[in-house]
Amino acid sequence: MCSLLKDKEIEKIYFYYTTCPKCAKLYGKNYTVIFAKILEK
Numbered sequence: 001m002c003s004l005l006k007d008k009e010i011e012k013i014y015f016y017y018t019t020c021p022k023c024a025k026l027y028g029k030n031y032t033v034i035f036a037k038i039l040e041k
Contacts, residue, residue: 012037 014035017024024030 007041009039009041010036011039 016033018031018033019027021030
């Protein structure tokens with residue numbers, strides 16, 4: 001695990017796709033973006 005996250009806890013994780021399913025099929029890829037709310041201990 002990344003040393004930046006040492007002694008920290010994840011409170012919430014959010015995922016979303018960068019394009020709609022129709023566009024992803026056209027482009028051939030659909031990337032996922034992940035955000036996390038981090039709590040310090």
